[in-house]
Amino acid sequence: MAIKSKNTDGGSSLRSRLQILIPSAIVLAGVAVSALYADLQQQRLSREAARNAVGENLGLIRTKLEANINANIKLLQGMVAVIGTEPYVTQKRFEALASSLLSTPSQIGNIVAAPNLITSFVHPYEDNKSFIGNWILPPPNGEEAVRQLREEGKTIISGPLPLKNGAMGLIITLPVEMTNDDGKRVFWGGLAGVVDVTRLYDDSGLRAPDSPLAITITDDSQQTGNQAVIYGDSHVLTDDPVTMIVDLGNEKWAISAVPKGGWHAMSRPDVLIRSMIAAMSALIAGSVIWVAGLMRERQRNYAALRQREEELLAMSYRLGVALESSRIGVWEMDVGSDHLIWDERLYNLYGLTPDTPITGETWRSMVDPEDVDAIEEGMRQAIENQSSYTGRFRVIRPDGKIVHFRTVGTAFGDQKNKMLLLGVNWDVSADVLLQEELSQAQRETAQRNEELETARQRMEYNSLHDALTGLPNRRYLDQRLEALAAAPDRPEARLTVLHMDLDRFKEINDTLGHGAGDAILRHVAQELQSMVGECDFVARIGGDEFVIVCQGCDISEGYEAMGSNLISAVNRPIVYNGHECRVGASIGIADRIEPELTAEQLLVNADIALYEAKRRGRNRVERFNDQLRARTINIKRTADAILRSLGDDDFIAWYQPQFDARTLAINGVEALARWHHPQKGILAPNAFLETAENLNVVSQIDASILDQALEQLARWKTEGLGIEHVSVNISAQRLFEDKLLDHLAKLDFKPGSLSFELLESISFDDKADAVAESLERIRTQGIAIEIDDFGTGYASILSLIKLSPSRLKIDRQLVAPIVTSPAQRKLISSIVDIGRSYGIGIVAEGVETMEHAAILRDLGCQTLQGYALARPMSPDNFIDFARKHALQREDLLRRSA
Numbered sequence: 084m085a086i087k088s089k090n091t092d093g094g095s096s097l098r099s100r101l102q103i104l105i106p107s108a109i110v111l112a113g114v115a116v117s118a119l120y121a122d123l124q125q126q127r128l129s130r131e132a133a134r135n136a137v138g139e140n141l142g143l144i145r146t147k148l149e150a151n152i153n154a155n156i157k158l159l160q161g162m163v164a165v166i167g168t169e170p171y172v173t174q175k176r177f178e179a180l181a182s183s184l185l186s187t188p189s190q191i192g193n194i195v196a197a198p199n200l201i202t203s204f205v206h207p208y209e210d211n212k213s214f215i216g217n218w219i220l221p222p223p224n225g226e227e228a229v230r231q232l233r234e235e236g237k238t239i240i241s242g243p244l245p246l247k248n249g250a251m252g253l254i255i256t257l258p259v260e261m262t263n264d265d266g267k268r269v270f271w272g273g274l275a276g277v278v279d280v281t282r283l284y285d286d287s288g289l290r291a292p293d294s295p296l297a298i299t300i301t302d303d304s305q306q307t308g309n310q311a312v313i314y315g316d317s318h319v320l321t322d323d324p325v326t327m328i329v330d331l332g333n334e335k336w337a338i339s340a341v342p343k344g345g346w347h348a349m350s351r352p353d354v355l356i357r358s359m360i361a362a363m364s365a366l367i368a369g370s371v372i373w374v375a376g377l378m379r380e381r382q383r384n385y386a387a388l389r390q391r392e393e394e395l396l397a398m399s400y401r402l403g404v405a406l407e408s409s410r411i412g413v414w415e416m417d418v419g420s421d422h423l424i425w426d427e428r429l430y431n432l433y434g435l436t437p438d439t440p441i442t443g444e445t446w447r448s449m450v451d452p453e454d455v456d457a458i459e460e461g462m463r464q465a466i467e468n469q470s471s472y473t474g475r476f477r478v479i480r481p482d483g484k485i486v487h488f489r490t491v492g493t494a495f496g497d498q499k500n501k502m503l504l505l506g507v508n509w510d511v512s513a514d515v516l517l518q519e520e521l522s523q524a525q526r527e528t529a530q531r532n533e534e535l536e537t538a539r540q541r542m543e544y545n546s547l548h549d550a551l552t553g554l555p556n557r558r559y560l561d562q563r564l565e566a567l568a569a570a571p572d573r574p575e576a577r578l579t580v581l582h583m584d585l586d587r588f589k590e591i592n593d594t595l596g597h598g599a600g601d602a603i604l605r606h607v608a609q610e611l612q613s614m615v616g617e618c619d620f621v622a623r624i625g626g627d628e629f630v631i632v633c634q635g636c637d638i639s640e641g642y643e644a645m646g647s648n649l650i651s652a653v654n655r656p657i658v659y660n661g662h663e664c665r666v667g668a669s670i671g672i673a674d675r676i677e678p679e680l681t682a683e684q685l686l687v688n689a690d691i692a693l694y695e696a697k698r699r700g701r702n703r704v705e706r707f708n709d710q711l712r713a714r715t716i717n718i719k720r721t722a723d724a725i726l727r728s729l730g731d732d733d734f735i736a737w738y739q740p741q742f743d744a745r746t747l748a749i750n751g752v753e754a755l756a757r758w759h760h761p762q763k764g765i766l767a768p769n770a771f772l773e774t775a776e777n778l779n780v781v782s783q784i785d786a787s788i789l790d791q792a793l794e795q796l797a798r799w800k801t802e803g804l805g806i807e808h809v810s811v812n813i814s815a816q817r818l819f820e821d822k823l824l825d826h827l828a829k830l831d832f833k834p835g836s837l838s839f840e841l842l843e844s845i846s847f848d849d850k851a852d853a854v855a856e857s858l859e860r861i862r863t864q865g866i867a868i869e870i871d872d873f874g875t876g877y878a879s880i881l882s883l884i885k886l887s888p889s890r891l892k893i894d895r896q897l898v899a900p901i902v903t904s905p906a907q908r909k910l911i912s913s914i915v916d917i918g919r920s921y922g923i924g925i926v927a928e929g930v931e932t933m934e935h936a937a938i939l940r941d942l943g944c945q946t947l948q949g950y951a952l953a954r955p956m957s958p959d960n961f962i963d964f965a966r967k968h969a970l971q972r973e974d975l976l977r978r979s980a
């Protein structure tokens with residue numbers, strides 16, 4: 084709309100501008116044409132005046148020219164007359180006549196006379212003597228000129244022609260006649276005078292330096308277009324000259340003139356007149372422009388008025404559109420009469436047709452009863468204070484739809500002092516709906532957040548609790564201890580930790596199933612929780628491990644008693660699936676007396692105490708103390724030293740021989756690890772093996788011992804000792820090591836000369852398959868398997884036999900009592916029987932006396948090993964021993980017999 088109005092604006096202003104511009108332009112053009120015409124007229128008049136002046140001047144010059152030529156002719160005619168009377172004139176006489184003639188001022192410089200037209204007499208003689216004998220008429224005068232001269236007696240004028248002296252000359256030739264003897268006039272010849280044209284022109288005023296004219300003379304006798312210029316500049320001829328004719332008898336000259344500097348210089352226009360014309364034109368043009376300006380101004384005012392009118396229209400249209408699209412209805416109420424006026428939109432909003440009569444009462448009946456009072460109270464106050472009010476109410480429309488309205492009204496008195504309320508209503512249902520949806524969404528979000536929070540809490544609880552017993556788990560314990568450690572100066576920071584581990588729990592699991600195991604764990608958890616104090620914290624930190632953190636209570640001997648009570652409670656049997664289940668428990672206690680002790684260290688201490696309790700026979704309580712601490716430190720020290728020694732190859736093999744029970748000849752050797760301690764000297768395995776196991780380095784030691792043993796085996800062979808078998812001990816760690824077989828494959832030994840001694844305790848029944856598999860591979864390398872410490876473990880003899888060992892080594896605990904105990908002898912004898920029936924050799928260890936040796940031999944053991952026969956020895960000592968033994972064997976045999 085705005086663009087459209089702008090367009091009309093532009094169009095109308097252009098039109099109005101043209102309406103003024105066109106007449107103004109016509110008037111101005113008229114003025115300009117008139118001024119031009121006046122100027123041209125004035126120019127024409129001045130040109131005419133100039134021509135007249137030139138004509139006058141030129142006429143004068145022509146007259147002078149003609150007069151001068153005529154004067155020259157007259158002079159010559161005088162001479163003609165004289166010669167006509169003296170037919171026999173001589174050169175001398177001629178000269179006298181000529182010089183007298185030339186004494187009269189004239190333009191004639193030379194005179195010649197020619198009887199029969201042949202030049203015979205010349206004056207002045209010296210200058211002209213060369214002409215004597217020439218034809219008098221200068222070329223191009225031909226027969227016609229001769230005829231005219233001879234027959235018609237005409238004067239011939241030729242030239243101007245260039246003379247010998249370089250000047251130009253006009254030659255005038257006259258006929259000469261004389262009377263012959265018969266008295267008849269006869270032609271005698273010619274007389275010619277040469278007129279110096281320069282002088283002629285000067286004397287005629289042609290070349291006067293002050294002359295205002297530029298003059299040109301042309302030969303006009305031929306009367307052809309291109310006239311030959313005789314004098315002056317040919318440009319005069321092209322400048323519309325004033326021309327006159329000079330009649331010379333046989334010749335005609337045209338004399339033409341223009342003002343010097345051209346007509347233009349002569350006929351310069353009159354400046355005053357021109358100024359006047361310009362002033363008049365300016366006066367007229369100025370008035371026209373002024374009037375035009377006034378008219379434009381008036382039209383501009385019209386346009387502004389028109390635009391304002393259009394804007395007003397547009398604004399009211401826009402207001403209409405805005406009200407329409409905003410869906411705002413306007414109403415007015417006469418307070419006194421309760422009469423209401425609504426606009427069409429309001430009817431629309433209320434769902435009524437515009438012809439419905441409406442009063443305050445009708446309106447009230449449509450408003451939701453819940454909202455009527457509040458809105459009417461607003462109106463009442465506005466009327467009372469003649470002020471405005473706002474409000475919101477619901478309307479139930481005739482079609483049943485509920486519409487939310489917002490209203491704004493103002494009370495005022497009109498000119499007649501009538502109280503009126505004027506206001507607007509608009510539909511805010513969509514906003515209300517949106518508001519409701521928003522708060523609904525908010526409620527839902529809040530609820531979801533609550534659920535999420537609950538879920539989070541549940542997850543957190545789960546992450547911190549053991550699902551089976553409901554007790555706090557390891558993570559929770561760590562957090563708890565961390566929190567306590569963070570405040571070490573609080574009195575509660577004095578902590579005691581009880582670490583409990585169930586004894587025989589694995590057996591229950593294995594024998595009665597996991598259900599029974601779970602029942603036991605729940606039972607233990609219940610007992611613990613019911614027995615600890617309120618400020619104590621119980622956690623299950625592993626399969627069958629529990630930790631009780633006691634804080635804030637007096638640290639006293641009480642905890643040992645509490646531990647014992649806990650063990651008794653745990654010991655109480657429970658019945659599961661008709662089975663009575665019972666477990667034992669060991670407890671380690673550690674206190675935090677020094678605040679700087681970390682929670683982690685406290686747990687480690689409790690664990691050390693627990694280990695001690697188990698070591699001391701289980702089902703008991705041990706408290707961490709200085710002795711345990713010292714041992715721990717010691718173990719740590721040992722560990723460090725072991726690690727150092729591994730690098731220094733300080734683990735060396737010693738050798739203990741094995742003997743044939745009957746011949747007592749050495750039939751094998753067991754390699755035994757020794758630690759060459761840098762300070763303490765040679766140490767036996769009990770000083771390092773356990774620690775090395777914990778450090779996971781036993782397999783390294785085993786490997787080293789194996790290498791050394793094979794080296795010695797080769798040495799014994801070269802020494803010719805006749806010892807062809809060596810046994811080395813193999814730990815569980817090494818047995819299950821990945822690189823074991825690679826290592827074995829690289830070894831160099833004779834198949835059957837090497838055995839691995841495997842502790843009976845390794846071959847757990849549940850690992851039997853893995854063990855069997857590993858042993859099978861070892862055997863394929865040509866290495867025999869022996870079961871060590873046979874009789875101490877729990878492994879069933881059948882499962883051991885499945886491993887197909889080459890020998891069983893009866894533990895020394897079984898061997899020791901045989902001297903006094905027939906039952907033990909019986910046991911050994913049955914082991915020997917089993918061995919014999921499966922083709923397995925029997926070795927007896929710990930043979931401490933020769934009596935033992937004899938009994939074992941008689942019981943059927945094939946091989947004997949023990950202090951009675953030989954102790955473990957260094958490699959060199961062993962070789963010495965072996966040599967000597969061969970010699971002393973006889974003696975031994977006698978003693979064992």
Ligand code: C2E
Binds near residue numbers: 772813814895
């Ligand atoms: P074992 O395999 O039973 O080795 C025999 C142990 O009994 C040796 O103790 C030996 O000195 C000792 N012994 C020999 N004859 C008698 C006797 O008549 N009476 C008594 N009381 N003891 C006797 P050692 O050398 O201290 O070894 C102890 C254990 O250390 C070995 O017991 C073996 O289990 C382990 N061991 C030794 N060397 C190695 C090894 O290189 N690797 C692994 N993994 N374990 C080894």
Ligand code: CA
Binds near residue numbers: 753812840871
């Ligand atoms: Ca052994």
Ligand code: CA
Binds near residue numbers: 871872892894928
């Ligand atoms: Ca053994």
